[in-house]
Amino acid sequence: MRRMGIKQYEDHDRLMVAVDCIIFGFDGKELKALLIKRGFEPEQGKWSLMGGFVKKQENVDAAAVRILKQLTGLASIYMEQLYCFGDTKRDPGARVVSVAYFALIRIDNYNAALFEKHHAKWFPIAKIPALIFDHKSMLLLAKERLRQKASYLPVGFELLPDKFTMQQLLALYEAIYERELDKRNFTKKILSTGILQKLNEKDKLTSKKGAFYFVFDKEKYDRISHEGVGFM
Amino acid sequence: MRRMGIKQYEDHDRLMVAVDCIIFGFDGKELKALLIKRGFEPEQGKWSLMGGFVKKQENVDAAAVRILKQLTGLASIYMEQLYCFGDTKRDPGARVVSVAYFALIRIDNYNAALFEKHHAKWFPIAKIPALIFDHKSMLLLAKERLRQKASYLPVGFELLPDKFTMQQLLALYEAIYERELDKRNFTKKILSTGILQKLNEKDKLTSKKGAFYFVFDKEKYDRISHEGVGFM
DNA sequence: GCAAAAGTGTTTTGTCTACACCCATGA
């Protein structure tokens, strides 16, 4: 039975399958995407998303994790599949089907050596340079998805440092939505979900009075990750 | 440059890429999914989603359209990509990456000969039999996505006949959400979007009084398809 | 005239938005 199956399948075309990663980070002011300067042809020297090919004995998800690790050195990153881009002409070099993933990382968690190696650089999402192939559409779609995701999930957990001020969280949401938000309404809504814990410690870097730090309540956060809570 | 690119790429593994279609229909009472009895090994005789392989010179989207046409005979069907399933072990017969698509069709638009040929059958979504491989997860994910989609888009246009009664539209939404909805509130909301036009014609099949038929205002519907309108 | 489905409004509740002032502190 197994053998017959294999025989049956051998008749079909095989394609190269790639993974491309849209990596978002937040520096406290701007939402940024991590791009690399492509080191090989075609389009050598152009800006591109970090990508790579799926191996025969490798899950597609695993390939995404591997590729992300190549660039960041980080193994456990928030990541989700975005979309499969499958046009025959999308890559002029060869027929390559690409599965795009988007990842959220803490922007200071970077490995300078790896960044150097791949000529990686953070770009504010409002100032993305020309990208190869269909990478610009991937990035735009990822931006949409992040927005949608942020509306029912407090993505701050993935993008902010362990402890952060309410202003930082607000700034993150303003960056994601590219508009100003009302400080009081935002605070109210996010606190009402109960996923934040206020610490007895203040960040005195940006003001004389100092702003309280918050941390995410990991347990509640995980619960919400499954069910979701609309708060935007 | 082109040549170098090709050379570069030749080193990577090639995989078979399949497309599987989750096809939803609505018979006036129940939401149903179209399944086929698999005609070849492995898992011959088991129920399965309609699927096929992507050809080397074919867009992945085009493959989905082709495969859907094979089964239904219909060329212009509402369809969207759902997710790419890429585990190495998902298909025991071979390494196959599958891109799942979900489609909405009018249940009476069927071609008996083609259905016969593929041993196709409609199953109520509450009574889906065991399916091969990971097709059950595909179907569950599609159900989720349909629900989400229906919340900001009047999917009725794709699933109902050209003219339909308010009760039919309500029944569709009750089937999608698997719960009862308030008739008055539903009517109010859907009418307030302005995408329905009331005809001067009644369906007298289900009651003595008769229920007015409605049609979708195609233009407004298309506008809403882009922007979306929350009405659930 | 009665059974069976169609059609229709109002009240209440909760949520979202807009909006401005005092507080604490370091310099």
Added chain:
DNA sequence: TCATGGGTGTAGACAAAACACTTTTGC
């Protein structure tokens, strides 16, 4: 003492939810 960012509450608008009776007509 003053300049700077931090922190907080309320009123009005709007949307959502709950809820029941009258209408039509074929039998």
